[in-house]
Amino acid sequence: MPAKGASVDADVIVVGAGVIGTAIAWRAALAGHAVIIVDPGGDDPRTDDKASLVAAGMLGPVSESVFGEQDLLNLNLHAVDRFPSFNAELERAAGRETGLRTEGTLAVAYDNGDLAALDRLTEFRHSIGLVAERLDARECRRREPFLAPSTRGGVFAAGDLSVDNRRYLAALRAAAAKAGVRTVRAAAAHVAVGRVALSGGGVLGGPRELTAAHVVVAAGHATRDIDGVPEAVRAAIRPVKGQILRLRHPTGMPHILTRTIRAIVQGHDLYLVPRKDGELVVGATQEERADRDVTAGAVHDLLRDATTAVPAASELVFAEAVAGLRPGTSDNGPVLGPVGDGRLIIAAGHYRNGIMLSAVTADAVAALLDGKDAHAAWAPFRPGRF
Amino acid sequence: MPAKGASVDADVIVVGAGVIGTAIAWRAALAGHAVIIVDPGGDDPRTDDKASLVAAGMLGPVSESVFGEQDLLNLNLHAVDRFPSFNAELERAAGRETGLRTEGTLAVAYDNGDLAALDRLTEFRHSIGLVAERLDARECRRREPFLAPSTRGGVFAAGDLSVDNRRYLAALRAAAAKAGVRTVRAAAAHVAVGRVALSGGGVLGGPRELTAAHVVVAAGHATRDIDGVPEAVRAAIRPVKGQILRLRHPTGMPHILTRTIRAIVQGHDLYLVPRKDGELVVGATQEERADRDVTAGAVHDLLRDATTAVPAASELVFAEAVAGLRPGTSDNGPVLGPVGDGRLIIAAGHYRNGIMLSAVTADAVAALLDGKDAHAAWAPFRPGRF
Numbered sequence: 001m002p003a004k005g006a007s008v009d010a011d012v013i014v015v016g017a018g019v020i021g022t023a024i025a026w027r028a029a030l031a032g033h034a035v036i037i038v039d040p041g042g043d044d045p046r047t048d049d050k051a052s053l054v055a056a057g058m059l060g061p062v063s064e065s066v067f068g069e070q071d072l073l074n075l076n077l078h079a080v081d082r083f084p085s086f087n088a089e090l091e092r093a094a095g096r097e098t099g100l101r102t103e104g105t106l107a108v109a110y111d112n113g114d115l116a117a118l119d120r121l122t123e124f125r126h127s128i129g130l131v132a133e134r135l136d137a138r139e140c141r142r143r144e145p146f147l148a149p150s151t152r153g154g155v156f157a158a159g160d161l162s163v164d165n166r167r168y169l170a171a172l173r174a175a176a177a178k179a180g181v182r183t184v185r186a187a188a189a190h191v192a193v194g195r196v197a198l199s200g201g202g203v204l205g206g207p208r209e210l211t212a213a214h215v216v217v218a219a220g221h222a223t224r225d226i227d228g229v230p231e232a233v234r235a236a237i238r239p240v241k242g243q244i245l246r247l248r249h250p251t252g253m254p255h256i257l258t259r260t261i262r263a264i265v266q267g268h269d270l271y272l273v274p275r276k277d278g279e280l281v282v283g284a285t286q287e288e289r290a291d292r293d294v295t296a297g298a299v300h301d302l303l304r305d306a307t308t309a310v311p312a313a314s315e316l317v318f319a320e321a322v323a324g325l326r327p328g329t330s331d332n333g334p335v336l337g338p339v340g341d342g343r344l345i346i347a348a349g350h351y352r353n354g355i356m357l358s359a360v361t362a363d364a365v366a367a368l369l370d371g372k373d374a375h376a377a378w379a380p381f382r383p384g385r386f
Numbered sequence: 387m388p389a390k391g392a393s394v395d396a397d398v399i400v401v402g403a404g405v406i407g408t409a410i411a412w413r414a415a416l417a418g419h420a421v422i423i424v425d426p427g428g429d430d431p432r433t434d435d436k437a438s439l440v441a442a443g444m445l446g447p448v449s450e451s452v453f454g455e456q457d458l459l460n461l462n463l464h465a466v467d468r469f470p471s472f473n474a475e476l477e478r479a480a481g482r483e484t485g486l487r488t489e490g491t492l493a494v495a496y497d498n499g500d501l502a503a504l505d506r507l508t509e510f511r512h513s514i515g516l517v518a519e520r521l522d523a524r525e526c527r528r529r530e531p532f533l534a535p536s537t538r539g540g541v542f543a544a545g546d547l548s549v550d551n552r553r554y555l556a557a558l559r560a561a562a563a564k565a566g567v568r569t570v571r572a573a574a575a576h577v578a579v580g581r582v583a584l585s586g587g588g589v590l591g592g593p594r595e596l597t598a599a600h601v602v603v604a605a606g607h608a609t610r611d612i613d614g615v616p617e618a619v620r621a622a623i624r625p626v627k628g629q630i631l632r633l634r635h636p637t638g639m640p641h642i643l644t645r646t647i648r649a650i651v652q653g654h655d656l657y658l659v660p661r662k663d664g665e666l667v668v669g670a671t672q673e674e675r676a677d678r679d680v681t682a683g684a685v686h687d688l689l690r691d692a693t694t695a696v697p698a699a700s701e702l703v704f705a706e707a708v709a710g711l712r713p714g715t716s717d718n719g720p721v722l723g724p725v726g727d728g729r730l731i732i733a734a735g736h737y738r739n740g741i742m743l744s745a746v747t748a749d750a751v752a753a754l755l756d757g758k759d760a761h762a763a764w765a766p767f768r769p770g771r772f
Binding site: 245293296299307317321 | 401631633636677678680681682683684685686689690692693699700701703704707
């Protein structure tokens with residue numbers, strides 16, 4: 001346990017108030033640490049610059065790891081295994097629901113090439129002991145009657161989960177606050193062992209620097225902008241822009257999907273994630289850009305692909321189009337572990353898997369703060385690999 | 387001139403704070419009347435339930451009147467003739483600009499059928515003394531280089547104007563306020579000669595009824611909901627839903643259009659109206675519905691057609707999608723004139739032409755309030771025709 005002196009502001013300073021930073025802060029506080037989160041948006045739900053808020057909340061360990069990325073697959077499997085118990089504890093602690101859904105994912109194909117790809121995916125899932133059920137077109141449409149008649153077949157992955165990313169982040173913030181986590185609305189300009197220097201703007205009249213026994217950097221793509229993070233880590237992280245849509249069922253319209261749909265439509269990877277409250281998330285673009293503009297072209301492409309896969313989506317209300325910046329890395333894996341003497345910890349680069357990995361990331365950082373090792377699945381993802 | 391007794395709240399009560407109602411109120415106040423506007427949204431620019439706020443602000447007298455609607459064409463020509471001087475006076479009075487553009491409209495065609503339709507339109511314009519210039523594809527793209535290569539040809543209408551509908555309404559509201567017009571935030575439930583009964587909600591602690599020498603109903607599609615408006619007029623007015631998009635050039639991107647473009651794309655009428663400030667309005671659906679939901683299908687279709695006509699529109703920022711309810715009528719013409727003894731005046735049903743007709747509507751009502759006749763072009767549009 002870190003020393004708790006009067007000379008420090010907290011035991012742990014977490015830089016970043018997205019799902020990763022907030023999950024870490026909550027678990028650290030539960031473990032008895034005095035925790036401060038530093039974020040330029042504070043914990044204001046209206047500051048929507050978090051990748052966490054632009055996500056769909058799919059928890060699919062296989063579909064998000066490419067063949068050959070065995071280490072990442074292992075980590076994802078560990079993450080999905082852990083998620084439900086973490087989420088249940090979170091819902092109890094926060095006193096609110098996160099919208100976890102357990103109906104699984106149906107991946108659908110529109111031509112023979114897609115079908116062959118799905119068959120390979122099915123074999124792969126079977127080879128690692130996961131359930132995957134090959135369905136013909138008729139069965140796909142029996143289970144999801146609003147799928148386009150052009151559906152050729154599909155694979156049902158019963159084990160995949162999804163969670164409402166916004167409710168999940170709100171629950172984490174509520175639980176963290178109840179556990180005593182304080183939030184300072186400021187940007188971290190520089191981190192070092194034991195201290196975080198804050199940059200101008202948000203802290204008028206506040207401190208210029210915060211001190212703590214441990215500093216955890218969980219600032220997503222912005223991690224690359226923070227001085228004191230090792231150069232190799234900064235260089236490995238890059239923003240990957242994603243645009244998604246939120247559609248909503250008009251009052252009285254039955255929900256058109258009961259589970260997450262994944263499809264390749266005209267070469268584009270598409271997902272449709274239904275929420276219990278009638279929202280349908282459609283995503284997502286992957287763009288090597290750092291702006292957060294929603295573009296006409298992306299909205300068009302997503303709507304074209306969504307209405308191709310599920311024509312009745314045309315009738316849904318267009319509620320929102322948003323863009324976020326995922327924290328990509330040069331090898332697609334997250335970055336987790338101590339740097340230097342262990343009192344500065346990096347937990348970043350979660351790319352498309354931030355929600356799914358948040359629970360095991362929080363567990364891993366809690367272990368590190370306690371002087372223990374993170375779960376073995378994290379071993380390939382230490383900062384020193386770059 | 388109406389009697390100005392201490393027993394009435396105003397000389398003129400105008401029901402409706404859209405462009406029609408506000409233009410009428412402004413001109414009536416300029417003529418020396420004490421004027422009150424009654425509207426459930428007040429003059430709050432955030433209340434976006436006005437068709438005026440969802441419009442593109444095109445002022446094209448011919449393209450908005452179908453062949454054979456000679457009366458409407460005459461009125462539109464009168465309206466476009468009057469608009470610039472009215473607008474100039476408005477800008478001076480309000481101390482703000484409305485974004486009037488005079489670069490004309492380019493109508494483009496993608497196939498021989500469209501071209502033939504454009505040729506008929508050109509002949510028609512010539513026959514009524516309007517300028518219209520037939521352009522080949524090369525010349526269309528010379529003038530608008532971002533038009534799709536599939537453009538087959540077009541017609542340039544130099545006389546067409548456009549105005550930024552939101553700036554225009556804001557200027558009308560500013561000018562009306564400066565001229566002493568007061569606004570009461572309440573819905574009109576019932577109108578009668580000399581009085582307007584207000585419905586609940588918005589007027590807690592306020593009056594239940596307002597009295598005036600004249601009452602003008604300019605409530606757009608909601609005119610059909612107001613008791614005291616003649617039943618035949620109420621029955622003739624219906625809401626016609628329109629959805630439009632507002633795109634915006636990213637910082638530093640040159641504007642992709644210099645003038646209004648009209649096109650028929652895959653059978654859909656499309657317009658693209660550029661603003662000086664970098665906005666590009668894309669419209670519009672025409673739906674026989676009374677809801678104001680923005681739908682995924684409409685957004686998709688508008689973006690598909692816009693990017694078909696001008697592929698570079700894909701690169702624009704998707705700023706907004708909105709839906710409004712135009713006040714349609716059973717014969718597509720507006721409704722203007724007194725009912726009963728002349729102290730109750732209807733000015734509604736402007737359908738797609740509210741912005742264009744606002745100036746001459748205000749002139750006409752000012753004349754009626756003064757005991758004179760409206761311009762002859764209004765004669766076919768009296769309420770008694772239904």
